[in-house]
Amino acid sequence: KAGVTQTPRYLIKTRGQQVTLSCSPISGHRSVSWYQQTPGQGLQFLFEYFSETQRNKGNFPGRFSGRQFSNSRSEMNVSTLELGDSALYLCASSGDRGGTEAFFGQGTRLTVV
Amino acid sequence: GEDVEQSLFLSVREGDSSVINCTYTDSSSTYLYWYKQEPGAGLQLLTYIFSNMDMKQDQRLTVLLNKKDKHLSLRIADTQTGDSAIYFCAESPYSGGGADGLTFGKGTHLIIQP
Numbered sequence: 001k002a003g004v005t006q007t008p009r010y011l012i013k014t015r016g017q018q019v020t021l022s023c024s025p026i027s028g029h030r031s032v033s034w035y036q037q038t039p040g041q042g043l044q045f046l047f048e049y050f051s052e053t054q055r056n057k058g059n060f061p062g063r064f065s066g067r068q069f070s071n072s073r074s075e076m077n078v079s080t081l082e083l084g085d086s087a088l089y090l091c092a093s094s095g096d097r098g099g100t101e102a103f104f105g106q107g108t109r110l111t112v113v
Numbered sequence: 114g115e116d117v118e119q120s121l122f123l124s125v126r127e128g129d130s131s132v133i134n135c136t137y138t139d140s141s142s143t144y145l146y147w148y149k150q151e152p153g154a155g156l157q158l159l160t161y162i163f164s165n166m167d168m169k170q171d172q173r174l175t176v177l178l179n180k181k182d183k184h185l186s187l188r189i190a191d192t193q194t195g196d197s198a199i200y201f202c203a204e205s206p207y208s209g210g211g212a213d214g215l216t217f218g219k220g221t222h223l224i225i226q227p
Contacts, residue, residue: 004155031213033211035217101161101211
């Protein structure tokens with residue numbers, strides 16, 4: 001069974017640009033959650049999607065957005081990039097909130113210069 | 114608000130037991146997790162415990178939960194060099210688990226001495 005796939009693995013962007021990251025969940029999983037990992041703040045929850053609907057959102061500005069497609073693949077978008085957006089972005093998939101384990105991808109390392 | 118605290122570093126000798134501790138503040142947490150992160154990798158779920166349990170054992174891993182003190186620990190028996198990683202404690206507000214809305218600690222770097 002293939003794991004959670006995140007693309008690209010590495011990305012370098014310039015301040016002010018926008019970026020789109022992709023996450024393909026494990027086959028059959030319908031819940032996709034996104035996390036930002038930085039040395040200073042650690043792992044912080046961005047948002048969760050289930051069946052194309054955002055069910056939960058963390059405390060991030062509106063520049064961070066996401067969506068989920070009918071095949072459960074998810075994308076997150078960051079507009080007007082700031083230096084502080086440099087981080088490892090992780091996505092995780094699970095069947096649902098209830099009674100299932102979550103599996104994380106290897107992440108996308110975003111560097112904003 | 115919710116908060117999860119962990120020590121930043123733990124150094125143990127190969128073959129000894131490692132005990133990684135975590136405290137959390139949200140008394141409504143229903144699932145508590147331990148994740149492992151190796152360099153350049155994502156998070157690997159090691160084990161989890163329901164908040165109505167006191168202990169869970171899974172091969173070399175033992176999780177102890179003191180719900181009164183909101184204290185969670187992970188014991189790794191016979192620690193090996195391959196156990197060297199960052200270990201994250203996390204709590205879930207939902208009754209079923211998954212990765213939605215997890216609150217993570219800052220992680221404990223486990224260092225193995227030969």
